[in-house]
Amino acid sequence: MNDKQHTIKAPVTVSGIGLHTGVVSNMTFKPAPINHGYKFQRIDLPGQPIVAADVDNVVDLSRGTTIEQNGARVHTIEHTLAALVGLQIDNVLIELDGPEPPIMDGSSIQFVKPLMEVGLEEQNALRNYFEITKGLSFKDDSRGVEIAALPLDDYRLTAMVDYNSPILGSQHASITHMDQFVEEIAPCRTFVFLHELEALYKQNLIKGGDLDNAIVIVDRVVKDEELDYLSDLLKKPKVEVKEEGILNNTELRFKNEPARHKLLDLMGDLALIGRPIKGQILAARPGHAANVAFAKKVKKMIHEATIKNVPNYDPKKKPVMDINQISATLPHRYPFLLIDKIIHLDETTVTGVKNVTMNEPFFQGHFPGNPVLPGVIQIEAMAQTGGILVLNTVENPEDYWTYFLGIDKCRFKRKVIPGDTIVFKCELLAPIKRGIAKMSGQAFVAGQLVMEAEMSASIVKKDA
Incomplete structure (x- = not known):
């Protein structure tokens, strides 16, 4: 699975009739910025309203998944979203001049092929995975439906169907690696x-x-x-x-093509969660209503986890910026360059990492025998993390200085000692105006909040 977010290199259009509405439409996939996600835009309607692919926007599940927002509705979105998930594309704007994506051949393959032809573009931000850390299940006894999610450091799905039909019988289909999607799942028709x-x-x-x-x-x-x-x-x-x-x-493309298509639908519906998932999904007799109900449970789990606001730091993953890239951006040098990695960076948020070791000079005099990282050092390290965010908004950041203007609502929650790894998260409180940035910052060790503050800074060109 990809570590970095991806969009597409260029717009690409597909055209055809909608399955349920019978309306011919043109659908254009367009590149989108970091953290944009999947959004549809009804360019045929006044104001060209945008409809986010979000489970909270689902309004109808009659033989397909329909979403509505800002007075605009988009029908039967699951095959389109499955294509994006299967190709690990994170950010796309989908322009549509009708109420429904083209059904094409009833599968996702005729979306997949043009997307692959224009190619994918890696973006300078890590994918915001949600990791299933404990079992989660959904059950509908009246329909014999059950969907479960289990912890796994990957994304795997299995769908099982049984329609008591002599033609279909019992079938199951699985995807154990996203590389299988194009050949084994995308061509499977409704x-x-x-x-x-x-x-x-x-x-x-x-x-x-x-x-x-x-x-x-x-x-x-x-x-x-x-x-x-x-x-x-x-x-x-x-x-x-x-x-x-x-x-x-009609000849089936696979003996278990119906089960594979149910898996495709499941992938598309779970895209409405809004974040890529790490976990194993097991579904018995899935359908759109069950898929969406399960997606809502996962989104609720994400919301409960997000309340804690703890960034996920995986030291095995390549950072967005390493120490050499940080040094090229910030003017600070030993012993005052205080952050080691940037693991997330977008227009409004940055996450940085500092590894605390006994070798740092301030420990020689700060409580010898009971070394504690000074609070002012924590604030400076958090400010440097925020400086990366501010400098990311200008071209040629090496040509600018960032200066502290103020600190407010600063609280220290627990001591930080050698051996700890601090994860700093800074987020803009408002757009930067006239070179003034206001941001909130938090510092975490082992998932626990150790410090928080609000900071103001100015950005000034060096020759000004």
Whole structure:
């Protein structure tokens, strides 16, 4: 799995009919900045409103997942989102001149291929993974549905289906590595049972559905007069089936293509959580309603974890900035260059790391025999972390100085000693105006808050 966030190198457009609305639309994937996530934009509506791909925006689950925000609605988004998740693309704006993404062939592959053709671009920020640290489950006994998430330092999904059908039987599909997605999951098409088909038409759904973008499973013997009726319904000159099987004898791309498509839907629906996941997802008889209900449980878990506001630091991962890059940006030198790594950096937030060792000179005189990191050193290290954030807003940051203007609401929660690793998080409280930056800062050791403060600083050009 990728460590860094990615977007696409250039816009790319796909066109086609929507499965349920029957409206032809053009959908353009466009590059987006760090931490943008997935957002749809209805460019056909007044004001061109944006709809965030967020589980809280789900408004309908009738044979697909529909979201709505700012007075705009986007239908059947799961195949589009699955393509982005499977390619590990983090930030994309999806412009749409209609109410629904094109259904294409009923899978994700015709989104995947053009995205791969334009290529992916790595961005200078780490992916904001949410790691499942304890078991989480969802159960709907009335439908025999169960979805569970287990801790894992990766993203793996398994879907199991059983429709009591002699044609499908019990099936399961798994993805154990994202590299499998393009070849093994993306080409798998949506499907429907014959007995559901007429009901869906009567519900004003699948207006754009035909035998080129969906598999119709025939689980009973069909008489000639019913085949004639189906040919009129599907606007086909002729439909046929060999006893029980697939309408028009369409060949499956995989023996377990329906189970693989259910896994694809699951990936797309879980994208609505809003963050990439590390964990193992096990789903029995999943569907859009269950997927979204489970996604809401995961988002609630994220919210509860986020309340603690503790940045995740994995020392095995490559930092956004190492000590050499920090030295090239900040003018500080020994013994006053106090941060060792930057592990996250975007327009409003920065996270830095300081490794506290006994070799630092201030310990010789600060409580000998009971070394404690001085509070002023903690504040200076946090200010230097914030300085990286401020300098990130200008071109040629080496041409600028940053100066402290003020400290407010400073609190020390516990002592910091040699051997500790401090993780500093600074966040802008307001946009920088006239070279003045105001930010909140927090310092954590082993997940516990040790210090916090609000700081003001000015940024000044060196030749000014």
